[in-house]
Amino acid sequence: xxxxxxxxxxxxxxxxxxxxxxxxxxxxxxxxxxxxxxxxxxxxxxxxxxxxxxxxxxxxxxxxxxxxxxxxxxxxxxxxxxxxxxxxxxxxxxxxxxxxxxxxxxxxxxxxxxxxxxxxxxxxxxxxxxxxxxxxxxxxxxxxxxxxxxxxxxxxxxxxxxxxxxxxxxxxxxxxxxxxxxxxxxxxxxxxxxxxxxxxxxxxxxxxxxxxxxxxxx
Numbered sequence: 634x635x636x637x638x639x640x641x642x643x644x645x646x647x648x649x650x651x652x653x654x655x656x657x658x659x660x661x662x663x664x665x666x667x668x669x670x671x672x673x674x675x676x677x678x679x680x681x682x683x684x685x686x687x688x689x690x691x692x693x694x695x696x697x698x699x700x701x702x703x704x705x706x707x708x709x710x711x712x713x714x715x716x717x718x719x720x721x722x723x724x725x726x727x728x729x730x731x732x733x734x735x736x737x738x739x740x741x742x743x744x745x746x747x748x749x750x751x752x753x754x755x756x757x758x759x760x761x762x763x764x765x766x767x768x769x770x771x772x773x774x775x776x777x778x779x780x781x782x783x784x785x786x787x788x789x790x791x792x793x794x795x796x797x798x799x800x801x802x803x804x805x806x807x808x809x810x811x812x813x814x815x816x817x818x819x820x821x822x823x824x825x826x827x828x829x830x831x832x833x834x835x836x837x838x839x840x841x842x843x844x845x846x847x848x849x850x851x
Contacts, residue, residue, distance in 0.1 A: 698794075698837050705770060705791040706831075706843050712761050713829055713845045717745040720822050721760055722779035730822035732829075734813040738798045739764040740829075743778065762786070763798070770795045770833065797834030802826035825849070 721729045733741040741762035762773040773786035802813045804826050814821035833841045
């Protein structure tokens, strides 16, 4: 009725609905504690996730490095397995041996089986070489066998983090030699050893060796 005093209900009446005894809620302090706990849990979860991601990245990088090493050794083995008994002429007309291991950290030879999908007028023989440039092992090849003074090799980086590349050969008397051929005679230039041992000193894998027997060696 008009003029009657207004009766105010309890706070619980309009917050939780009439007829209820009351309602439960969170104080500001409880809310801050909950947020702090959530922040701690989130930080712990992020740290664990970050550790997992770093470990996964390290494993993937290790797999890539191992694959690069395996590809490099496979390429050297394939090139040596296709060695061809063909000497070549150097840039100044001097005869180069079939297999040249006379310089430290450098190996050069003639290989067969050079693919020619475009049908170009060229030989299927190819002169290839492996050597160090800085701390990278590179593969070089020439587009011609008998080179002119302006002949330049094409190069491809095969493996990085290599601080050492050494070669030794097993001759017909089964003696290891650091230099091949034994001399610069025509007979020695066209001769082949029984096998070639390649040694790489890598930053990640340490010393890696591969023994490669040569086909048709005498």
